[in-house]
Amino acid sequence: MPELKIEVIPEGTVIDHIPAGKWPKVVEILRLTKPNGGTLLIASNVPSKKLGRKDIVKVEGRYLSEEEVNKIALIAPNATVNIVKDYKIVEKFKVEIPDEIVGILTCPNPNCVSNHEHVLPKFHVESREPLKLRCHYCERTVEGDEILGNL
Amino acid sequence: MPELKIEVIPEGTVIDHIPAGKWPKVVEILRLTKPNGGTLLIASNVPSKKLGRKDIVKVEGRYLSEEEVNKIALIAPNATVNIVKDYKIVEKFKVEIPDEIVGILTCPNPNCVSNHEHVLPKFHVESREPLKLRCHYCERTVEGDEILGNL
Numbered sequence: 001m002p003e004l005k006i007e008v009i010p011e012g013t014v015i016d017h018i019p020a021g022k023w024p025k026v027v028e029i030l031r032l033t034k035p036n037g038g039t040l041l042i043a044s045n046v047p048s049k050k051l052g053r054k055d056i057v058k059v060e061g062r063y064l065s066e067e068e069v070n071k072i073a074l075i076a077p078n079a080t081v082n083i084v085k086d087y088k089i090v091e092k093f094k095v096e097i098p099d100e101i102v103g104i105l106t107c108p109n110p111n112c113v114s115n116h117e118h119v120l121p122k123f124h125v126e127s128r129e130p131l132k133l134r135c136h137y138c139e140r141t142v143e144g145d146e147i148l149g150n151l
Numbered sequence: 152m153p154e155l156k157i158e159v160i161p162e163g164t165v166i167d168h169i170p171a172g173k174w175p176k177v178v179e180i181l182r183l184t185k186p187n188g189g190t191l192l193i194a195s196n197v198p199s200k201k202l203g204r205k206d207i208v209k210v211e212g213r214y215l216s217e218e219e220v221n222k223i224a225l226i227a228p229n230a231t232v233n234i235v236k237d238y239k240i241v242e243k244f245k246v247e248i249p250d251e252i253v254g255i256l257t258c259p260n261p262n263c264v265s266n267h268e269h270v271l272p273k274f275h276v277e278s279r280e281p282l283k284l285r286c287h288y289c290e291r292t293v294e295g296d297e298i299l300g301n302l
Contacts (some may be wrong), residue, residue: 021186035172042193045186076228 012038012060014082015072020045020053022075025148029071036062052053071104071151073097077131099125101133112138155224163189163211166223171196171204173226176299180222187213220254222302224248227283250276252284257301263289
């Protein structure tokens, strides 16, 4: 069969160790459904020593903002981000969930002040595994799919 | 950089020659955002001799129904479908837009009888390039993004 040759991307970002099946969330966070001119490679449910199965997303010609990395951390807390330039990895880091999550997740409580006033939403991390966050303003806790749904 | 090794899928379907950027529609038609237990590989905007740039989708352990192939034909009229079994291509065919499209596209005319009675929607192909369809019941023509939006 004609093998799908996955070219090494000349420059861009490789997000590795995404939990299996979570690639659509990464695509959504990075808005990758619209082509950016470069190649996009997605491999889902591939064997992984660390995770059993994992997803990988490679995006040519694209680098991530801190906000994008923090969003990815919320859905893929063990993800690794590789920055590629001139065919080489020039930087590699694990995503990290910051102790305070400011401005990237909206509070699911419709009465929370952060949904009504000009206030950036802010959450404190109560637990990392499983991930559980508490709204700084209304103290509502958010976990699981509710986190994904409010990113 | 660590190369993303794209394993040859042991069995399943390879959809090749999808127009660049249209992979999200193929994923939607085949409902590939939920893992099926096998590996999923998506390559978008890769160089192609025929198309300049193209998308490829490989799905392990999955075969397509006639309805799925016909839906793909509407968004990727030059796509090739390769059926893989035991690491070999056992069948290869080009998708084809049938002369009549029955039951896979709903009519965008809200007053069309096919949206109200127990009648399968039916369209006749008026033109293939660009694709233009005419509703059998209300004679409304459908083309472009309207086709994608009503699949």
